[in-house]
Amino acid sequence: xxxxxxxxxxxxxxxxxxxxxxxxxxxxxxxxxxxxxxxxxxxxxxxxxxxxxxxxxxxxxxxxxxxxxxxxxxxxxxxxxxxxxxxxxxxxxxxxxxxxxxxxxxxxxxxxxxxxxxxxxxxxxxxxxxxxxxxxxxxxxxxxxxxxxxxxxxxxxxxxxxxxxxxxxxxxxxxxxxxxxxxxxxxxxxxxxxxxxxxxxxxxxxxxxxxxxxxxxxxxxxxxxxxxxxxxxxxxxxxxxxxxxxxxxxxxxxxxxxxxxxxxxxxxxxxxxxxxxxxxxxxxxxxxxxxxxxxxxxxxxxxxxxxxxxxxxxxxxxxxxxxxxxxxxxxxxxxxxxxxxxxxxxxxxxxxxxxxxxxxxxxxxxxxxxxxxxxxxxxxxxxxxxxxxxxxxxxxxxxxxxxxxxxxxxxxxxxxxxxxxxxxxxxxxxxxxxxxxxxxxxxxxxxxxxxxxxxxxxxxxxxxxx
Amino acid sequence: xxxxxxxxxxxxxxxxxxxxxxxxxxxxxxxxxxxxxxxxxxxxxxxxxxxxxxxxxxxxxxxxxxxxxxxxxxxxxxxxxxxxxxxxxxxxxxxxxxxxxxxxxxxxxxxxxxxxxxxxxxxxxxxxxxxxxxxxxxxxxxxxxxxxxxxxxxxxxxxxxxxxxxxxxxxxxxxxxxxxxxxxxxxxxxxxxxxxxxxxxxxxxxxxxxxxxxxxxxxxxxxxxxxxxxxxxxxxxxxxxxxxxxxxxxxxxxxxxxxxxxxxxxxxxxxxxxxxxxxxxxxxxxxxxxxxxxxxxxxxxx
Numbered sequence: 057x058x059x060x061x062x063x064x065x066x067x068x069x070x071x072x073x074x075x076x077x078x079x080x081x082x083x084x085x086x087x088x089x090x091x092x093x094x095x096x097x098x099x100x101x102x103x104x105x106x107x108x109x110x111x112x113x114x115x116x117x118x119x120x121x122x123x124x125x126x127x128x129x130x131x132x133x134x135x136x137x138x139x140x141x142x143x144x145x146x147x148x149x150x151x152x153x154x155x156x157x158x159x160x161x162x163x164x165x166x167x168x169x170x171x172x173x174x175x176x177x178x179x180x181x182x183x184x185x186x187x188x189x190x191x192x193x194x195x196x197x198x199x200x201x202x203x204x205x206x207x208x209x210x211x212x213x214x215x216x217x218x219x220x221x222x223x224x225x226x227x228x229x230x231x232x233x234x235x236x237x238x239x240x241x242x243x244x245x246x247x248x249x250x251x252x253x254x255x256x257x258x259x260x261x262x263x264x265x266x267x268x269x270x271x272x273x274x275x276x277x278x279x280x281x282x283x284x285x286x287x288x289x290x291x292x293x294x295x296x297x298x299x300x301x302x303x304x305x306x307x308x309x310x311x312x313x314x315x316x317x318x319x320x321x322x323x324x325x326x327x328x329x330x331x332x333x334x335x336x337x338x339x340x341x342x343x344x345x346x347x348x349x350x351x352x353x354x355x356x357x358x359x360x361x362x363x364x365x366x367x368x369x370x371x372x373x374x375x376x377x378x379x380x381x382x383x384x385x386x387x388x389x390x391x392x393x394x395x396x397x398x399x400x401x402x403x404x405x406x407x408x409x410x411x412x413x414x415x416x417x418x419x420x421x422x423x424x425x426x427x428x429x430x431x432x433x434x435x436x437x438x439x440x441x442x443x444x445x446x447x448x449x450x451x452x453x454x455x456x457x458x459x460x461x462x463x464x465x466x467x468x469x470x471x472x473x474x475x476x477x478x479x480x481x482x483x484x485x486x487x488x489x490x491x492x493x494x495x496x497x498x499x500x501x502x503x504x505x506x507x508x509x510x511x512x513x514x515x516x517x518x519x520x521x522x
Numbered sequence: 523x524x525x526x527x528x529x530x531x532x533x534x535x536x537x538x539x540x541x542x543x544x545x546x547x548x549x550x551x552x553x554x555x556x557x558x559x560x561x562x563x564x565x566x567x568x569x570x571x572x573x574x575x576x577x578x579x580x581x582x583x584x585x586x587x588x589x590x591x592x593x594x595x596x597x598x599x600x601x602x603x604x605x606x607x608x609x610x611x612x613x614x615x616x617x618x619x620x621x622x623x624x625x626x627x628x629x630x631x632x633x634x635x636x637x638x639x640x641x642x643x644x645x646x647x648x649x650x651x652x653x654x655x656x657x658x659x660x661x662x663x664x665x666x667x668x669x670x671x672x673x674x675x676x677x678x679x680x681x682x683x684x685x686x687x688x689x690x691x692x693x694x695x696x697x698x699x700x701x702x703x704x705x706x707x708x709x710x711x712x713x714x715x716x717x718x719x720x721x722x723x724x725x726x727x728x729x730x731x732x733x734x735x736x737x738x739x740x741x742x743x744x745x746x747x748x749x750x751x752x753x754x755x756x757x758x759x760x761x762x763x764x765x766x767x768x769x770x771x772x773x774x775x776x777x778x779x780x781x782x783x784x785x786x787x788x789x790x791x792x793x794x795x796x797x798x799x800x801x802x803x804x805x806x807x808x809x810x811x812x813x814x815x816x817x818x819x820x821x822x823x824x
Contacts, residue, residue, distance in 0.1 A: 174584025322772040323683030483773040
């Protein structure tokens with residue numbers, strides 16, 4: 057829509073979401089028209105972001121917003137904080153109503169494709185060329201957000217899965233970090249025998265937590281090569297190696313190794329999982345890199361215990377799978393609203409945020425995992441003050457990419473509906489309502505449908521990547 | 523001189539006061555116009571749009587493809603819809619019986635209390651005035667199998683994590699939040715019952731239960747009928763507590779139509795299908811309202 061009038065389609069679109077109880081403000085805003093314009097590179101840029109907690113928000117305002125505005129005095133970065141679960145719904149509704157923020161904090165790569173296909177995101181290719189973003193960001197991450205030669209978003213954070221462990225507990229018990237399935241299962245059996253639950257985990261506060269586990273088991277049992285072939289469509293998710301991965305996870309649940317049982321995995325709040333992990337009630341916690349920004353609060357004097365934590369790579373669950381191996385993916389994206397009237401100014405922010413390598417590394421050093429944007433850097437460039445455990449994540453991920461020892465996280469490389477099925481269907485498996493074989497068959501069916509519709513991002517190739 | 527009686531013609535001013543003239547009607551419409559415009563935008567517009575989108579394959583973003591009644595056909599055969607409808611039915615039965623019974627009992631007890639009545643009324647009412655988000659979050663912790671109330675009492679039950687108890691547990695919390703409100707409402711209605719009827723019943727030898735059944739209940743019937751009607755509608759709208767406490771899980775065991783619609787619209791990019799489900803629920807609600815109106819006309823309410 058190019059004119060100032062509200063077209064029939066935009067009226068119906070906006071009103072349709074409003075009819076679902078979702079978009080009245082967007083509808084009203086939509087009456088103002090939907091012109092898109094580059095603007096003159098100055099003025100107010102609206103930015104909705106899911107930074108939660110007073111300390112985190114203060115850091116964002118002090119270390120991101122303020123320096124950007126100082127460097128760009130003619131741009132006012134107007135930031136509004138939301139909870140993550142609310143933000144996606146609000147942004148999606150606003151975009152459809154041709155409203156919303158100038159800078160769009162989007163979901164994972166495959167879901168952002170859906171937004172791009174609906175033409176609610178601006179084409180960033182011109183800005184990428186102008187500022188040479190390709191030389192600043194990792195190629196694999198840029199490619200994941202490129203469709204038909206057009207860049208529609210920038211990758212927000214590198215995600216990988218880590219196995220956190222209670223370092224003090226391990227030392228007290230004389231346990232070694234397991235590197236393969238036999239060692240892992242021996243450790244879990246011993247811990248369980250001593251009344252210590254091997255894995256602390258739950259999906260109570262984040263419904264999609266099941267896909268973290270499937271990501272781990274598919275990558276470390278089936279292996280990234282098999283996943284690559286499945287994601288390319290060369291083999292199917294019905295292949296026994298994928299079914300066996302699911303069956304292995306289910307068997308661990310049946311043994312009570314996860315949070316003490318399936319029913320508890322569904323009902324123990326995340327805060328409680330963290331507290332019990334810090335106290336030594338859980339030996340290990342399978343979580344994403346993002347958990348690094350919270351895990352410290354469950355240990356030491358702040359949590360009234362004398363324990364300490366660390367992380368390890370996941371053990372290889374089959375001899376054919378490499379060790380160490382890091383699943384690779386992107387958590388979220390930053391794009392520009394196609395209906396923004398100030399796209400140049402919004403792009404200036406993205407350029408500032410992604411191309412100042414020194415500032416980006418400072419942020420990575422200050423706040424564990426949160427600001428891990430996929431830029432290329434040498435280990436020597438990481439500030440010395442970084443927590444060694446956080447620093448080790450950065451270097452490990454870099455090495456994995458360079459060596460080709462990386463896998464694929466579901467929330468980046470699976471199409472949206474298949475991704476939802478990964479964790480919703482897993483609930484059916486864990487409660488015994490569906491067999492691993494049927495689960496994989498349904499996943500394959502959904503995946504093939506969406507793949508045929510072209511809803512997959514460009515996949516990281518096997519071998520060393522950039 | 524013939525006396526004739528000619529009716530006096532009403533003065534213009536009097537006519538204007540009795541029936542509005544064209545100008546008066548115009549002024550009335552002008553006053554109504556902003557409200558009508560707003561109503562059109564936020565009620566009629568979305569309603570029409572929802573009907574349209576329920577006939578399309580629409581992700582919630584971008585253009586929609588017209589597919590006729592396919593969404594409705596799909597809904598008829600969708601196991602998730604069947605399960606959600608069944609859960610709504612269970613919810614309805616529980617939501618109708620437990621809080622109503624407790625509300626009536628609470629109101630009756632309140633009516634017997636002479637001292638600290640306001641205190642008890644306030645205590646009953648407190649759960650209702652606390653935001654559902656807060657109630658749900660607190661109960662989620664209280665129902666934790668490793669640190670909640672059950673754990674303290676030595677009961678090893680994951681109330682929200684066991685598919686057999688998840689729906690019932692959330693319903694328990696909703697009932698907990700709701701029954702006190704009903705008690706206060708029913709108590710207010712009981713205040714309007716003529717005391718002489720109770721005296722007459724006593725003279726006739728009626729015991730407490732008989733007085734309640736034959737005097738109190740008929741006396742507050744309009745309130746009870748209204749609450750029944752609203753309960754049906756609220757049951758179909760059940761969303762907030764379920765979404766916060768279980769998100770419809772585990773494995774869909776507490777999924778109701780509203781949570782299913784939300785997931786279809788925002789998680790699975792099937793906003794057209796969600797619109798069809800929403801419209802279907804609207805039809806069910808309309809049928810309930812129609813039955814209510816028929817019963818009212820037949821004098822059931824009074």
